[in-house]
Amino acid sequence: MVYWYESLFLYTVSFLVQTQGIDPSREACLNFESEYHQPKACECVTFQSYGLSTGQFHSPDYPKAYGSGINCILFNFVGDVNEIVEIKFLAMDLKGPVHVRPDKEECRDWLRIYKNLDRGEINENVKHQDELCGNLSNLKEKVFYSSGRALIMEFHTDPDSREKHTGFKGVFTFLEKNRKDRCGSSFDRHVPGRCSTGIFKTVGILRYGTQCSYDIQSGNNHTKGKFFSPRYPQRYPKSSDCVYMFMGHDNEHVKVLFKLIQLPKHSSGCDENGDIIRVYDGRDKSSPMLKTFCDNTHNQVELYSTGPYMYIEFHSDRHHEAQGFAADYEFLDKRWEGGSSPVPSDNGMSESPDGDSSAMIRKFPYLILKCNESISSKDKKNGTIKNQFYSSGIICQYDFKAEGQERIQLKFTSMDLFYSAGDPNDPFECPSQDSITVYTYKDGEEQELGQFCGKKHPQQLMSSGQRMRVLFKSMDNQKDSNSGFRIEYNFRTDFGVQGNGVQDNREVCTFMFRSTLHTTGYFTSPNYGGQYPRNTECTYIFTGRLNEVVEIEFPEFDVDGIIPRCDNPTDSDYVAFSNFLNTEDRQMRRYCGNRPSYPTVTSDAAFFRVTFRSNSKFDANGFRGRYKFKRIEEETPYVTAPPSETPQHVRSNGGSRPQVDITVSIATIIFFCKSVIDHLLNVF
Incomplete structure (x- = not known):
């Protein structure tokens, strides 16, 4: 018997890594002492690398149900000196966790993974990094990697369990470092x-x-x-x-x-x-x-x-x-880097059966070239795209690429496409008509912002990142005297936010409003005048004098979301408020939906923060807010209680405010210092 303080060397017998079926119960490992200081005998199977090898592993008798009372089976993966181990689970069906306390769950059948090993050995002092149980769909991760050349899995089942589960199956690979x-x-x-x-x-x-x-x-x-x-x-x-x-x-x-x-x-x-x-x-x-x-x-x-x-x-x-x-x-x-007008690709031109497109290419090669453009902000910050000609069977593509903090904004100044399905000023069924489709990108994948046809001008659009694509498609049909389209583009660093704030370029879409510059003013969501961009967060910081507060109201408000929670589980975009520098104020409700009648929001002190956040799914027209810095003494010249003792975070228009005297200046200073300290703690 090996005592608890001795190391356990796992290698007993090596199996060819290409082996498709393994029965771990055939071999026995040396004993080692458990975390409860009870000796336990471990059966084990070792997978040894033979030069970037790969193979499969599974629980005993898989896919049949494993037995109860399995004390310890060790799966030992040992690579060469310059290798690490990757294991990927393809299936898992273990007994799920049980509640041992209202706030704690515990696995009775479990698979523990030891990843930080330099050699294929463990003892009771080695801590596992992961403990798995339940189903594959419940796993936070399905792929695991070792930090060194070895990885060990320890399998254990409850001796008192009567449930039947099939266990697990996976593949392993030795990767060269x-x-x-x-x-x-x-x-x-x-x-x-x-x-x-x-x-x-x-x-x-x-x-x-x-x-x-x-x-x-x-x-x-x-x-x-x-x-x-x-x-x-x-x-x-x-x-x-x-x-x-x-x-x-x-x-x-x-x-x-x-x-x-x-x-x-x-x-x-x-x-x-x-x-x-x-x-x-x-x-x-x-x-x-x-x-x-x-x-x-x-x-x-x-x-x-x-x-x-x-x-x-x-x-x-x-x-x-x-x-x-x-x-x-x-x-x-x-x-x-390539120029701004590349030669059209094969899919950049759709040739009609009667050869009109081929003839068009021969007759107007320059126009066809301008029909497919790659437009970069390093060449010019704004300009116009339009159809140089309008014929059947034409596909034109315009790819925009921004740099730095820039976003691409598109504004339709002319829209007159052939439309045969009814009123061109109120079009529908755009996929079967001459159309313009606009795409933005999220995580490298295209997202359609909209498809437009007829004569109705779309709202101005904005990208959610540094790329955008416009696709113009003309169907094979007889054209009337339509003039086509004209779109103005701008590479903007201000995100299309309007108002009298000062942009802080050190952050993404952050604007500062100081009472020393303007005591009243307004601010808007990004790309105001059109739909706000997806996957965007903008911050508006209001800073007054020590004896001032700020009041904010929204005469226009249309932010996609589900009232009243406006939270992430409901996939809501939202506007949030805070008296703190780096944290959301939990006592203040979020705003979302189409609610121009939302009550006025009032800060507790001289500092206030408004945050707008959109997800990657839906769009809306955004908001226009008005702000006003107010001196506290103007409303309440006498003392009753400092605002920190009786906070009123959201007040309707005309609502009262606790009366305070000069004591409020001290409370304001303390509140402001607390916000600064909160910021420093998050930074350091």
């Missing part, structure tokens, strides 16, 4: 160089004294690569602080493609989320912010800097863990 990837030169895409990278290794120079901060510099043989969150593809550790500094040449700009982002899901805005990725368009975090990621999962998100630098910071709090992110980067030479 270091390999040769081809890294292209920015000056010659067809003659790539070679550089040494790791499959999950950040290509850059690790900063001295840090665990995950890198300087990534452009070079002749180093113009593209990969970067990852710490420990990727495992979950990143708590309390992580990482910086990725990209430094290109003067004639370059930086492209970053986040292939996967997985962060904990939150129900509020990014300001109060502890796990966050911030991307800045410059050398450091004083530069304009490009994008913030703070919740759930994103795929294939592409970002471009306006100049040769990009600065990315990643932070995790003390409470959450997730897989993090995997991303590619590339330094692009602006001198070698």
